[in-house]
Amino acid sequence: MLSIENLTVEVDDKRILNGVNMSIREGETHALFGPNGTGKSSLLFTIAGIPKYKVTDGKIYYKRKDITDAPMDERAKLGIGILFQHPPVIRGVKLRDMVRISMESRNPGKKITDEEIAGLARKLNLESFLDRDVNSGFSGGEIKRSELLQLLAQRPEFVMLDEPDSGVDLVNIGLVGNTINELLEKEKKTMERTKSGLIITHFGNILDFVKADKAYVMMKGKMLCQGNPVELLDDIRKNGYGECMSCMRR
Numbered sequence: 637m638l639s640i641e642n643l644t645v646e647v648d649d650k651r652i653l654n655g656v657n658m659s660i661r662e663g664e665t666h667a668l669f670g671p672n673g674t675g676k677s678s679l680l681f682t683i684a685g686i687p688k689y690k691v692t693d694g695k696i697y698y699k700r701k702d703i704t705d706a707p708m709d710e711r712a713k714l715g716i717g718i719l720f721q722h723p724p725v726i727r728g729v730k731l732r733d734m735v736r737i738s739m740e741s742r743n744p745g746k747k748i749t750d751e752e753i754a755g756l757a758r759k760l761n762l763e764s765f766l767d768r769d770v771n772s773g774f775s776g777g778e779i780k781r782s783e784l785l786q787l788l789a790q791r792p793e794f795v796m797l798d799e800p801d802s803g804v805d806l807v808n809i810g811l812v813g814n815t816i817n818e819l820l821e822k823e824k825k826t827m828e829r830t831k832s833g834l835i836i837t838h839f840g841n842i843l844d845f846v847k848a849d850k851a852y853v854m855m856k857g858k859m860l861c862q863g864n865p866v867e868l869l870d871d872i873r874k875n876g877y878g879e880c881m882s883c884m885r886r
């Protein structure tokens with residue numbers, strides 16, 4: 637579904653990604669680990685097409701189409717969705733209206749009812765937030781759920797999640813996990829799924845709920861290694877990222 641070849645990216649003339657390669661097949665979910673400031677979010681922003689992230693070398697293919705230079709809105713229409721680590725507050729736009737717009741653009745000509753919107757919001761315990769401005773005054777965990785609600789309304793085919801577990805409490809992490817599993821069609825067998833995912837996580841809490849097929853360790857804008865998510869996380873917990881530099885798996 638997504639193939640990244642030798643991707644090199646600059647922001648404000650600073651090189652942030654340095655020859656990244658990655659390939660995610662339909663139905664697969666991959667996890668991305670790495671220390672702070674190593675370029676994980678920048679990779680997601682570049683795939684989403686945020687203009688500030690300039691590709692100076694390499695290619696991004698989505699469903700075999702070269703989208704390296706495609707504008708952000710075209711990528712969204714093609715089915716690429718993102719949950720931001722720090723999404724903006726959108727004053728003057730109610731969460732209900734944001735969800736309605738996404739649902740209606742997915743179902744052209746269909747009038748979306750308040751009950752349908754409330755039904756989606758209930759899955760994330762957000763029914764009472766629908767008449768508040770998007771993310772305005774929301775707590776850290778509420779923002780994650782609000783962003784996931786918008787993804788549920790959009791139903792992207794390639795779902796990128798930047799730290800969906802950070803700041804989420806022990807009860808709500810279950811709701812977040814269930815929603816991600818629904819977005820990624822985890823109830824189906826891998827071969828039958830049409831959705832794929834890429835999840836950034838520091839502590840791997842979300843991976844207790846959402847099974848990942850493969851994980852990468854990124855350091856200083858490069859993919860250092862890839863492997864089984866549980867084993868990699870275990871190694872990082874025991875030995876830290878310093879060991880990754882000398883690891884035999886590289």
Ligand SMILES: Nc1ncnc2c1ncn2[C@@H]1O[C@H](COP(=O)(O)OP(=O)(O)OP(=O)(O)O)[C@@H](O)[C@H]1O
Nearest residue numbers: 647648650652670671672673674675676677678679
């Ligand atoms: N406009 C900019 N100018 C200079 N450096 C930038 C700019 N934007 C991002 N960076 C740098 O790019 C690097 C990668 O940032 P990024 O947010 O991708 O890291 P990350 O791996 O997601 O980190 P974290 O785990 O802390 O979220 C950081 O060192 C950051 O300071």
